[in-house]
Amino acid sequence: MAAIGAATSRELAARGYRAAVNYFSNREAADQVVELVEADGGEAFAVQADVYDPLQAAELLKRSAPDGRLDVLVCNAGARFTPAPAQTLPWDDFKTKITDELSSVYTLTQQALALMGAQGQGRIVYVSSVVADGPPAHGTSKAALNAFARFVAYEAGPLGVHVNVVAPGYVGTKASSGLPKELQQQLARNTPLGRIAEPEDVARAIAMLVGADAGFVTGSVIAVDGGHGLARR
Template sequence: MSRSVLVTGGNRGIGLDITRAFAEAGDKVAFTYRSGEPPAALTELGCLPVRCDITDTEQVDRAYKEVEEQHGNVEVLVANAGVTRDQLLMRMSEEDFAAVLDTNLTGTFRVVKRANRGMLRARRGRVVLISSVVGLMGSPGQANYAASKAALVGFARSLARELGSRNITFNVVAPGFVETDMTRALPAERQAEIVAQVPLGRYAQPGDVAAAVRFLASDDASYITGAVIPVDGGLGMGH
């Protein structure tokens, strides 16, 4: 059955592959993007692009109204949109810290709360939050990012307990280093250092993350909630 799926930050990187995976499986997929133009690769698949800055509650509400008019109530939400402002603690400004939390954590709260309306009425729903291995094991210079991503675990698990009786599941996917434009731009020496830390000896592909997300949104995962699924090649095991 074709479902109404919304992926935030679905215009690039991991989010793009997640959006594509749901669309290719036959779902009605909308994705948010903050700036620029939506990728043709997604619009050609019939995906609905919705301009939205998730730090703005009014924009979030407008985005949902647009999706609901086109696809009906959101049945699967993938909260993927996120930002980084990496800096060592002594150089990190309050603005850098607050901006990352406002997008990665409070932004997720905004989109999840808005999706909850339709899910409660339908008495079913799937919510998948995209965290990071950094949120579980930490990373120098990323205290703000790690804090925001770690917080998603407590957020998801609290809602799993709160709304499990309504047949709404909340799970977290925690990717490790993924091959994207950002990681490809790193110097070769730094890429080698990163890969050396990963037991499987390679980056993840965005499709690896998309596969885990699709599983958690599927009927096969109907009895899984409050889980954290690492897609990190073993980098964060034990955390």
């Protein structure tokens, strides 16, 4: 269970949503998230599925909304990528990254729109990245995700469904802890708010977008980077 996904499950559950915690193979991590949610007085349950598989993605939505009601879909699965320049990046690696990035949201989006359209309302949030301009595989896939979100937002608006994107910068997680301390400190120095993001920062941005205060916001890409993109280098 990814750190941003876990934080988002807890944040939305704290705001009254019943959270379906998706996991691929680490059932223990998903169960820990459910336990934390329940300890805080919220409701959550774990659901196993490989969201890159269209059949499993469709089944995930059915199991997550057994009564046919779905208020919020957060797509946070991130496909692995090879951080290599275009000159040396193998085509198969590039193609796989692009395909996986979009396949992880395509079926989920179709299934969610069917449910949300029938009920006349809903919120979809995709987790992208502020580095949608590089490196090649990662940047292209995130730029494609951002563009996809805008097309979906245009189609989904008449159904009463809002579609937005949160684009984090560097986030302090267990997965990113291997980054050299010097580089982490440099990132913090180049961020106007003076620190790197925590998973909870991203989770709160997602919660804002699915709440009533963002009732007239759709098709937007919200950077969650503490202003790092504004920094003068």
